[in-house]
Amino acid sequence: MGGxxxxxxxxxxxxxxxNYTFEILPELARxxxxxxxxxxxxxxxxxxxxxxxxxxxxxKNPAISIPATVFVEFIRSTPLLIQIFxxxxxxxxxxxxxxxxxxxxxxxxxxxxxxxxxxxxxGFENIPRSQWEAALALNLGIVDTFRSxxxxxxxxxxxxxxxxxLIALFKETPLLSAIAVLELMQTAKIxxxxxxxxxxxxxxxGLFFLVMSLVSAALVRLVETWLGRVGRRV
Amino acid sequence: MTDNAPxxxxxxxxxxxxxxxxxxxxxxDIARNEKVAMIGPSGSGKTTVLRMLMTLERIDGGVIYVxxxxxxxxxxxxxxxxxxxxxxxxxxxxxxxxxxQFNLFPHMSAMRNCMEAPIRVLGxxxxxxxxxxxxxxxxxxxxxxxxxxxSQLSGGQQQRVAIARALAxxxxxxxxxxxxxxLDPELVGEVLNVIRKLGTEHNLTMLMVxxxxxxxxxxxxxxxxxxxxxxxxEGPPQQIFVQPRExxxxxxxxxxxxxx
Numbered sequence: 068m069g070g071x072x073x074x075x076x077x078x079x080x081x082x083x084x085x086n087y088t089f090e091i092l093p094e095l096a097r098x099x100x101x102x103x104x105x106x107x108x109x110x111x112x113x114x115x116x117x118x119x120x121x122x123x124x125x126x127k128n129p130a131i132s133i134p135a136t137v138f139v140e141f142i143r144s145t146p147l148l149i150q151i152f153x154x155x156x157x158x159x160x161x162x163x164x165x166x167x168x169x170x171x172x173x174x175x176x177x178x179x180x181x182x183x184x185x186x187x188x189x190g191f192e193n194i195p196r197s198q199w200e201a202a203l204a205l206n207l208g209i210v211d212t213f214r215s216x217x218x219x220x221x222x223x224x225x226x227x228x229x230x231x232x233l234i235a236l237f238k239e240t241p242l243l244s245a246i247a248v249l250e251l252m253q254t255a256k257i258x259x260x261x262x263x264x265x266x267x268x269x270x271x272x273g274l275f276f277l278v279m280s281l282v283s284a285a286l287v288r289l290v291e292t293w294l295g296r297v298g299r300r301v
Numbered sequence: 302m303t304d305n306a307p308x309x310x311x312x313x314x315x316x317x318x319x320x321x322x323x324x325x326x327x328x329x330d331i332a333r334n335e336k337v338a339m340i341g342p343s344g345s346g347k348t349t350v351l352r353m354l355m356t357l358e359r360i361d362g363g364v365i366y367v368x369x370x371x372x373x374x375x376x377x378x379x380x381x382x383x384x385x386x387x388x389x390x391x392x393x394x395x396x397x398x399x400x401x402q403f404n405l406f407p408h409m410s411a412m413r414n415c416m417e418a419p420i421r422v423l424g425x426x427x428x429x430x431x432x433x434x435x436x437x438x439x440x441x442x443x444x445x446x447x448x449x450x451x452s453q454l455s456g457g458q459q460q461r462v463a464i465a466r467a468l469a470x471x472x473x474x475x476x477x478x479x480x481x482x483x484l485d486p487e488l489v490g491e492v493l494n495v496i497r498k499l500g501t502e503h504n505l506t507m508l509m510v511x512x513x514x515x516x517x518x519x520x521x522x523x524x525x526x527x528x529x530x531x532x533x534x535e536g537p538p539q540q541i542f543v544q545p546r547e548x549x550x551x552x553x554x555x556x557x558x559x560x561x
Contacts, residue, residue: 200357201404205418205470206393215417219408 088267091258095271098254105172105250106237112176113236114229117183121191122213124184142181148242150174155246171243179236186228190221223294230287234280241272251275306369308333308474308506309354315362316349316530323349325530326363331474336500336507338517338538341527342553347510350527351476354508355398356389367392367474394422397472401479403459405451411438411462412447415469423470430469437465441495457488461495468499475499477509489513496520514557518542526550 123135142150154170165173194217202212241252249257255268307330316324324346331337339347352358354365356373364381365372374381375388384392405414415434419425425433438447441461443454451459460480467475477496481489493516499505500520511517517524517538524541526534526549534547545551 197400197402197404198406200355201400201406203357203393204355204396204398204400205466206390206422207418208390208422211421215421216406220406 082266084264084267087262087264088271091268091271094254094258095251095268095275098249098251099275101168101248102237102240102250105168105175105240105243105248106233109172109175109179109240110233110236112172113179113183113232116176116180118187118218120180120184121187124188125191139181139184142178143185147174147178147239148245150178151242151246167243167246167248171240171246171248175236175239175243179232182232182235183229186225186232187221189228190225191217193224194221226294227287227291230283230290234283234287237283238276238280306366307331308335308368309508310366310369311350311363312366313363314353314360314365316346316353316358317361322530324353327532329525329532329535331506331508333473334504334506336520336522337509338521338524339508339510339527340512340514340517340524340541340553341533345527346530347525347527348478351398351478351508351510354474355396355476356393367395394470395473396476397467397470397474398476398478399460399463399467399480401482403451403456403463403483405459405463405466407451410448410450411443411454411465414451414462415466418466419469433469434465437468438462440498441465442491455488456484457491460484460492464492464495464499468503472505474506474508477507477511479510479512481511481513512557514542514554526553528553 120135120139124132124139126132126135151171151174154165154174155167158165158170198216198220199212202216207216240250243250244253244256247253251272255265255272258268259265309329309331311327311329314324314327315322327346327350329350339350341347349358353360354367354372360373364374370392371381371384372392373384373389375384376382405411406417409417412431412434415437416427416430419430419433420427435444435447438444441464443458443461443465446454446458446462449458451462454462464480480496481492484492493513496507496509496516497520500507509517509521519538521538523535524538525532526541526545526547528549534541534545534550536546540546541550542554545554
């Protein structure tokens, strides 16, 4: 292994350079943290916004439900990359200047929030009308009905579906490289352009996504089984 | 004024679904503590009466009064206008309902089912709500099932929890909508016994839609026979069940007896 670096310095073509690999690992690890941070903040935003949108879409007042529906359809029908560019390049024209990270995370959150709202909606639609009627007969207000009766029943069955969007969102974070956020992809590109070796950085990034996705998918399945077991009780 | 007013008054109440008239100009006064049984063929509008009183259905005409106060309307500058949420919730607080399918909250224990609304709506402390729920579950004979979830209880037990849950809100009027219809025959008795006990031990006005003619005869002060959206005949159980005046009542009772 020790000879690998020497051969690289000699400029000879080689498939994989272990010395170079270990050299760039710390920087990629730092970038991985940015990717994870963007994923987690983005998903918390998506899960929250999605829930709010799903509830607004159920409003009896069309002045509330229609704009919410239009918003969701609009977001779902336009590419995430355009939304990222819009927040980063167009918003400043309206006096809102966001850092690359903020714009990127916001776009991820809003984009996947629209998708999550559909998941929540399916969850809400699975609650029988009789549960709403029981809540009304007990004189529970709309906020208490959602908080105590509807949400606790609607959310657990859709957690696996939400988990899948968490993984999907995670895999879309490389798009943030398009606005120069120093997440994994962008960092790998820079490392590659500095050393003219792209094989190691790009492969490592790919491996990282592979491992993280597999682990997350396994976690989602675990939660699913656990929910199934809890679900049998209720 | 509210002391002399009937507990519940239906004044020309109408309900339609498109071209179909479910209830036609219903006029009915129910006195404080009166037990009224509503019988009749399915589709005759009797369940709709309970659902309108619980505000689960909008009414298309007329006014419902609870203790002399309009339920779905409120007075403003001497005129009746549709009620706002605050008014609805205040008047609705006097009414409790038990459903055919129990409608317990499946994610809560029996105890929690009886505590949630008292805590959230009446503002009871957790401790007070717990004490009250325990007492009510004891009364319906489920003191030992407090921590069971609905899926761990039989239909009869679930329905008794549902009765306790409604009582926990201290209603003045209790509505029972075919509460034994979804039960296996051997479980009907335990639920009726609880209702019987309520009738004697509590000051409650009760309206029940039922197919248990024997129970209606023994328990009710008054029986209303519904037919095609109208009360075709009403009177004390002795009249309705022993000497019905209307031919339709007679036919209905014969049919029910044959089936039973």
